[in-house]
Amino acid sequence: MKKPEHVLLIYPPLNNIVFFGTFEPLVLEIFSSIAKQEGCKVELIDIRFDPKGLENLAEKGYSPDLIGLATHGYSEVSIVNELARTCRSIWPHAVITVGGGQATITPELFDATAYDYLVKGPGENLWRRFCREGLSRQSEYQLIQDDHVSKEYTFPTPDRGISEKYRQHYRLTRGGGRAAFIVMTQGCPFRCTFCAIWPASLKLYRLRVIDEIVTEMKSIKEDYVYIGDDNTFANYNFANRLADEFIAAGIYKKMVTACRADHISKHPELFEKWASIGLKEIIIGIEATSDEQLEQFNKAANVADNIKAIQILKQCGIRPIVHLLVPPHWNHADFDRLYDFIIEYRIETPIIIPLTPIPGTKDYKMYKEKGEIVTESEEFFTFNFNVLKPKHMGLKAFDHAYDRIEKRVYSLKRYFGGYCGDIKFMEYLRWYIFIRIYLLYLRKRRKKLYKLVNPALL
Ligand code: SF4
Numbered sequence: 001m002k003k004p005e006h007v008l009l010i011y012p013p014l015n016n017i018v019f020f021g022t023f024e025p026l027v028l029e030i031f032s033s034i035a036k037q038e039g040c041k042v043e044l045i046d047i048r049f050d051p052k053g054l055e056n057l058a059e060k061g062y063s064p065d066l067i068g069l070a071t072h073g074y075s076e077v078s079i080v081n082e083l084a085r086t087c088r089s090i091w092p093h094a095v096i097t098v099g100g101g102q103a104t105i106t107p108e109l110f111d112a113t114a115y116d117y118l119v120k121g122p123g124e125n126l127w128r129r130f131c132r133e134g135l136s137r138q139s140e141y142q143l144i145q146d147d148h149v150s151k152e153y154t155f156p157t158p159d160r161g162i163s164e165k166y167r168q169h170y171r172l173t174r175g176g177g178r179a180a181f182i183v184m185t186q187g188c189p190f191r192c193t194f195c196a197i198w199p200a201s202l203k204l205y206r207l208r209v210i211d212e213i214v215t216e217m218k219s220i221k222e223d224y225v226y227i228g229d230d231n232t233f234a235n236y237n238f239a240n241r242l243a244d245e246f247i248a249a250g251i252y253k254k255m256v257t258a259c260r261a262d263h264i265s266k267h268p269e270l271f272e273k274w275a276s277i278g279l280k281e282i283i284i285g286i287e288a289t290s291d292e293q294l295e296q297f298n299k300a301a302n303v304a305d306n307i308k309a310i311q312i313l314k315q316c317g318i319r320p321i322v323h324l325l326v327p328p329h330w331n332h333a334d335f336d337r338l339y340d341f342i343i344e345y346r347i348e349t350p351i352i353i354p355l356t357p358i359p360g361t362k363d364y365k366m367y368k369e370k371g372e373i374v375t376e377s378e379e380f381f382t383f384n385f386n387v388l389k390p391k392h393m394g395l396k397a398f399d400h401a402y403d404r405i406e407k408r409v410y411s412l413k414r415y416f417g418g419y420c421g422d423i424k425f426m427e428y429l430r431w432y433i434f435i436r437i438y439l440l441y442l443r444k445r446r447k448k449l450y451k452l453v454n455p456a457l458l
Pocket residue numbers: 188189190191192195196197198230231260285299
């Protein structure tokens with residue numbers, strides 16, 4: 001075991017279409033900073049834009065001592081395994097590590113002989129140790145977990161220079177410009193049944209050191225910043241102080257983040273303050289339009305809070321990007337009720353998501369035990385496809401109902417009827433076109449899905 005000199009960081013491609021934007025590989029930029037602080041020389045390959053990057057490095061005679069592979073979600077597990085096997089064949093002496101959310105909740109899905117170490121949960125302290133002390137090769141991966149995770153979420157300013165060669169690609173979709181990515185918190189204190197975030201972060205909710213965030217925000221060149229948190233505002237005092245520090249430091253960026261509705265409905269003044277420093281959009285997990293369904297999701301929220309939150313955000317000039325889930329027990333009347341909700345509250349650009357039981361979540365366990373998962377094929381666990389047995393109709397009819405509501409929601413009739421809030425026509429038109437391309441994509445991909453499932457379910 002010797003201290004690594006050359007460290008290679010690899011960001012895998014996604015197995016999905018891009019809804020909001022393509023973002024920088026932040027976790028690897030953080031790991032690059034840590035590795036450099038420990039005296040290592042670092043290379044980064046973003047396979048999304050450099051599919052032959054590993055082979056090209058090898059041709060130049062490059063040979064890493066330590067490789068760090070990031071993961072995305074369940075749908076990319078095979079891709080990450082394949083990348084690890086490629087690394088193993090090119091650089092048989094390198095130590096290969098993997099970590100991230102899906103590795104934490106389903107380590108058994110990762111190829112045991114392709115990695116030397118699989119890190120569960122927060123990995124920044126362990127990564128520093130790996131870079132400082134080195135690791136030895138293993139015949140099968142060893143599971144490692146940091147037993148002393150600090151309460152505060154702290155790490156050095158990400159090394160954005162390491163991804164400079166790809167930076168032109170990190171942009172928002174639908175005509176948006178260049179965008180940076182940042183994190184301010186990690187995990188979530190809630191326990192929704194469909195959500196992989198809380199098990200993936202070992203039930204922790206950590207707040208980043210505010211001075212670190214301010215320093216990093218000041219260093220970001222892009223005007224638009226995507227805050228990649230799952231729940232930025234769960235701690236009112238933290239979020240309020242952070243906004244005050246941004247104001248004191250003269251920081252103004254166009255920002256988007258995610259938040260629960262109840263935090264918004266309890267503290268409208270907080271969101272007015274954040275709007276004044278540039279918060280433009282909030283992804284808000286409304287999930288359902290009935291208290292009964294919210295209860296089933298263990299969302300610990302109610303419809304009244306959801307509606308109030310949408311109204312507060314609109315008053316503040318922040319667009320709510322409302323997420324709504326489509327569970328498999330829906331009938332046609334349920335789809336119609338969802339449409340009526342969207343109309344009534346003039347939700348500009350709702351994201352309607354088939355309920356997807358990601359392995360490692362409570363929902364996965366429940367639907368698996370009931371035998372209601374129609375395919376385990378990971379390429380369909382991208383939150384775009386229904387992979388559950390519908391209760392009241394066949395799979396094709398259910399998919400048709402889903403497509404129909406998407407078309408009704410993103411229709412010119414809804415826009416010109418005045419039911420789309422204050423979104424400008426050209427922006428709505430981009431969504432309108434995007435959704436129609438998206439539906440064509442779904443129809444094409446579903447042909448494969450239908451071949452995988454029991455024909456009696458179609
Ligand atoms: S509130 Fe959001 S992030 Fe937290 S557990 Fe529920 S869905 Fe996941």
